[in-house]
Amino acid sequence: MTTAVTVQRLAIALFAALALAACSGQDSSHADAEGVQKSSSAGLPDGRIAVGEQLANAKGKATGQSCIDCHGADGNAPIDASYPKLGGQYADYLAHALQQYRKGERQHALMTPQAANLGDQDIADLAAFFASRPTQLRDLHGMQ
Template sequence: MSTRELFTFRNPHFTVSVAVTVGLLLVTALVGFIVLPFAQRHETFAGVWDAICSAAGNPRVTQQGEAAPPPAKTSEAVLTSTTLAHPSQQSIGRGATLAQRCAICHGPTGISRADSPNLAGQYASVIYKQLLDFRSGARTNAVMSPFATNLSDQDIADLAAYYAYLPRLPAYHPEVQLPPTRIVVYGAPLRGIAPCGACHGSLDNKTGSPWLEGQSAAYIKAQLQAFASGQRHNDISEQMRNIARAMTPDEIEEAANYYASQPPEAIQRAD
């Protein structure tokens, strides 16, 4: 059989191949542009066309005929492994002056007693990113958003340098005879959950991921729940939102309690 005869509809094998390919394309388009958009729990469409527009990335129309609200603002911070890696002593000094306004929530030495995050020893890039996000509206908080609005880029860099300069609370996990917290050490690979320590310092640190040891259990739990619900959305590439959605309430509780472990004398020294 010649090549010309092979690629003609007189060849039954060629006809079946084309039909199967076209059928797969139609099924894929149906699932991707109609079935999956309608399957999203938080979306409401007036009709099939709105679902197709939404899947294609175009603004959709609500049932009332009004334009849908814009997506939540996400972080615009750009970080590298060298971001604020070598701050000057002048920057640290200016940050110490600015930090006096932060002491009521974050403690005079960067160790909070009010379930606000501990900032002492936190990676400078983390504080830098979060303050930028509070200022831009990518992350919102009734206290932090108004505070960050008037901060300049230099102010944010100075605050980050100062808090990174302070000694952090050490890791403390006294119950060595018990099995380690699985979600922190091993994650849950079958559900797409990486070990917490892979990004947050126990095993390695991903630029922009905070040091969690010694943080308040209430704070960590609240942030994981906010990521899971989508209330917090300043994580790059939705990494934390995807992880938190896949975590069970018990796993969130276990992770929060694991990182919050601190010896009594460490808390007393913070006073």
């Protein structure tokens, strides 16, 4: 067997091992028995769904709006077609987005100031709440 074939087989085996390791972890889109959303790649504490719901309903100091004012009670009824549906979205995605708004790495006239004063626990809680809501999201698999 040539060295190139050996290297190729090792690369395939390594990729397969990494893919299996990534898939074998706990699914972060579900809460445990106590209603705690487990965090992962965002490096945040565990999110608390009930606290996240309270935060989602609280008016932000920066804009005077709450999350649900713009995204709807379950995050599925945005007031503007350009606003995303949050219900059922991956908690990690929501947490990363809020962290980027907070840091100013992601810009939006309302979201950037709204997220500026959120702490890590706040972000984890909001992400857990919206991730736990019913989803109207759909993937585009098989779409032409």
